Amino acid sequence: MTLKIGLVACAMSCASLASAQTWAPPRTPDGRPDLQGVWTNATITPLERSRDLGAKEFFTEEEAAAYRKRALVPSAVAERSGTEAHYEFTQFGLDRTQAQVAFSLRTSLIVGPEGRVPPLTPEAQQRIAERAAAAKGHEFDGPENRGIQENCIVWGNEGPPMMPPGYNSYLQIVQAPGYVGILQEMIHDVRIVPLDGRPHLPQTVRGWLGDSRGRWEGDTLVVDTTNFTEKTNFRGSRENLHVVERFTRVDDNTIRYEFTVDDPTTWTKPWSAELPLAKDKGPIYEYACHEANYGIANNLKGARAVEKTEAAKAEKKQPE
Amino acid sequence: MLVRLSIGIALLGLLVAAAPALAHHAFGAEFDTARPIALRGTVTMMEWVNPHSWIHIDVKGPDGTPVNWMIEGGSPNSLMRLGFTKNALLPGMEIVVDGYQAKDGTNKGVGRSLTFADGRKLFLSESTPGAPGELPKK
Numbered sequence: 001m002t003l004k005i006g007l008v009a010c011a012m013s014c015a016s017l018a019s020a021q022t023w024a025p026p027r028t029p030d031g032r033p034d035l036q037g038v039w040t041n042a043t044i045t046p047l048e049r050s051r052d053l054g055a056k057e058f059f060t061e062e063e064a065a066a067y068r069k070r071a072l073v074p075s076a077v078a079e080r081s082g083t084e085a086h087y088e089f090t091q092f093g094l095d096r097t098q099a100q101v102a103f104s105l106r107t108s109l110i111v112g113p114e115g116r117v118p119p120l121t122p123e124a125q126q127r128i129a130e131r132a133a134a135a136k137g138h139e140f141d142g143p144e145n146r147g148i149q150e151n152c153i154v155w156g157n158e159g160p161p162m163m164p165p166g167y168n169s170y171l172q173i174v175q176a177p178g179y180v181g182i183l184q185e186m187i188h189d190v191r192i193v194p195l196d197g198r199p200h201l202p203q204t205v206r207g208w209l210g211d212s213r214g215r216w217e218g219d220t221l222v223v224d225t226t227n228f229t230e231k232t233n234f235r236g237s238r239e240n241l242h243v244v245e246r247f248t249r250v251d252d253n254t255i256r257y258e259f260t261v262d263d264p265t266t267w268t269k270p271w272s273a274e275l276p277l278a279k280d281k282g283p284i285y286e287y288a289c290h291e292a293n294y295g296i297a298n299n300l301k302g303a304r305a306v307e308k309t310e311a312a313k314a315e316k317k318q319p320e
Numbered sequence: 321m322l323v324r325l326s327i328g329i330a331l332l333g334l335l336v337a338a339a340p341a342l343a344h345h346a347f348g349a350e351f352d353t354a355r356p357i358a359l360r361g362t363v364t365m366m367e368w369v370n371p372h373s374w375i376h377i378d379v380k381g382p383d384g385t386p387v388n389w390m391i392e393g394g395s396p397n398s399l400m401r402l403g404f405t406k407n408a409l410l411p412g413m414e415i416v417v418d419g420y421q422a423k424d425g426t427n428k429g430v431g432r433s434l435t436f437a438d439g440r441k442l443f444l445s446e447s448t449p450g451a452p453g454e455l456p457k458k
Contacts (some may be wrong), residue, residue, distance in 0.1 A: 077432065085351035085420045087431050091444055092373070092394025093402040140349060150345045152371070168397050185397065187371070285397040292369030295345035295392070302350050302423030 025219060025249040028175050033219045033249050035173045035180070038282035041162060041257065042101045042169035043275055044071035049108035049115030057115065058105045072097045094167040102254070102278035109273040111258075117271060120236060124266040128236050140303035143296055148231055150296055152289035154208045155187040159234060160225050160243045161259035161273070171277070172284045173247075180214055180221060187289040193223055200226050206239065208232060221247040237266040253279040344371040350392075351430045355421040359389060359429070360437070363413045368396040368406055375431065377415060391417050391431040404443055415442060 025033040044067070049056075059067060074095045077086045089095045108115040120128070138145055148154050157165035165186050174181040183190040193214040201211045211227035225243040228234075234241055246258040255277040262270035361377030373393040378386035399408070409415075419432035434442035 081347060083348035084353050084432075085430055086347045087393050087419070088433055089394065091431075091434060091442060092396075093398035093404075093443070094394045098398070098402065146345075168395055285400060287370045287395075287397060289371050292367060292374065293371060294374065294390075295350060295372060298350045298422055298424065298428065299346055301426075302352075305424040 023251055030177055032175065032216060033221070034175065035221060035247055035249055035255060036175050038170055038172050038280045038284055039255060039277035040100055040102060040169050040280045041164045041171065041275060041277050042096060042099050042167075043104070043109070043164045044068065044096060044101055045104055045106050045109050045275065047109045047163070047273065048117060049110065053107050053115070055113040055115070056107055057111070057113065059107055061105075064103070064105050068103065072101070089167075096166075099167065099169065100278060100280055102276040104274075104276050106274065109275050111272050111274050117235060118267045118269045120266060121264070121268055124236055140300055143300065146296055146299065148208070148233075150299075152187060152293050154189065154232065155184075155289075157186060158184050158189055158209060160191070160210065160212070160223070160245055161234070161261060162245075162257070164275070168285075168287070170280060170282070170284055172282070180223075183284060185284050185287050188287045200224075203227065210241070210243070217246075219248065223247070234261065235266075237261065237263040240265045247277075347430065350422060351420040352423045353420055355423075357417065357419055357421050357429050359391075359417040361389060361415065361417070362386075363409055363411050363415060364388065365411060366406075366409045370395050370397065373399070375409065375415070375417075375434075377417070387427060389417075389427045389429060391419065391429050391434070393431050393434070399443060402443070408443060 028034050028036075074090045074097050077088055078084050080086075080089055090098065093099075110116060135145070140146075143151060149156050155165060157163045157169075162171065162182075162184065168186045170185040172183045172185075174183070178194065178196050180193045180195060181190055182193065189209060191209050191212050193212040195214045195216070197215065198213065200213055205211070206227045206229045208229060208231075210225040210232070212223050212225040214221055214223045216222070223243075223245040225245070226241075228239050228241045230239045232238055232241070240263045242262045244260045244262075246256075248256045248258075250256050256274065257277050258272065258274045260270055260272040261267075359377065359379045361379035363375060364378050365376040367374040367376070373396045375391040375393060377389050377391065379389055381387050414437040416435045416437065417429065417431050418434075419430045422428040431442075436442060
C-alpha cells in the first residue's frame, strides 16, 4: 500500500527515489542520459506559494485533484490579460485547458518551506524604484521604451531560468558529443551549451540569454549561466544574475528541471525552484516574432493619437 | 460593494500570478475599449504569423463600397496544435467580429470574439480537439 502511494506520488511529482532506483534512462551513443525530444513546461503551479498554505510544500492527491479542477477552467479575457481589449484566449487555443500540462504535487515551483522569492536587497529596491521613476511617463515614447519581449528580442520565459510562458510552452533538447542545444519555441532562440569544461566568456562579452556552460554530474545535466546584459530582467535581477539549472530524466515522459538563481545585488539569498518537463509529441513550430510584430507600431501610433486628442482638449480649455 | 471589489482584485492578483506573461504586448494601449466594433465582413486574407495572427476582412460601407479591416488574433502555433490548418479560414468566408478598434483610429481592431456568419465560433467548435478540460490525444 505504501509502495503504491509512493509510485503514484512519483508519477505526479516526477521526483521519487523509487523511480530512480527502478528506472534507467535511455542513453546517447556516448553513454549520457538521452534528454532529447520535445518537452512542455506548461504548469498550473504558481512560482510562489499562496500565503495561506504556509510551509506546506506538497498537496495530497485529493488536494491536487481539487486544485487542478479549479485551475483548469477557461478564465475571462480581462482576468488573463489584465484588459478587456484582448482576444479570447480559448478561440486561439491559448488557454491552458487546451494544452498538455505537466502536473506536480508541488504547491509552488519554489522549493523549501518558504516557497517564495526572498526579499530584495535595499540596493535592488532602490535600483528598481529609480528605473521605474525614470521610465514613468515615457513608456510609449518610442520602440526603445518598450520591453525586449515586445520588441521580439527575448521572451520573458526564455531565461534562463526557463519559466512556463503560459502558452506555446514547448522546448526541444538536442544532444551532440560535447554539446547540448536547447531550443524554446517562443521566441525561437536556441542555447548552445558546451560541455567540455571551458571557462565562461570574459565578463565584457554578454548575451541576451547569458553564457551557458554545461557538465554532467552523474546522470544530471548541470548548466551554469552568467554574463547576462543589463537589459535582461529576471524579477529585478539583471547583469549579475547567476543561474544553475539541473536536468534529470526521471521516467520515459518526464525531465525534472531544477534551477537555483543567485544575485547578491538583488536578493538577500539564493533561491531554487523545480518543475517537470513533460514529453510532447511535437513538433516545435517556427516562431518568427519580428516578421509580423505590428503590435509595437500600433501601440506607438495609439499613444500618438491619444496625445493628440489630449492636446486638442487642453487647447479647447484654454481661456480666450 | 467595496468588499466585493477588493475580493475581486485579490482574486485577479492570484490568477495573474499563476499565469505569467500571457500578453505579448500592451493590448490596452493598442485598442480602445471606448470604441467597440461589431463588423460583418468577408475574409480577404489571414496572416498566419507570430506573435499574432491578423485576419483581413472586407466590410461593406453604407454606400456598398468595401472597406478593408485588419483584426488581431492569437499566435497561430496553438491553432496548428489544435489541428487547424491554413484552410481553416479562407478568403470569401463571411465572419462577424466583436471587438475594439485601434486607438489610432485606423481600420484595425482586436477580435475579442469571432464567429462565422451562422453563429459558430471561429476555430472553436464542439469537435475541437483539446476542448476545455481535455488533454490533446497523444
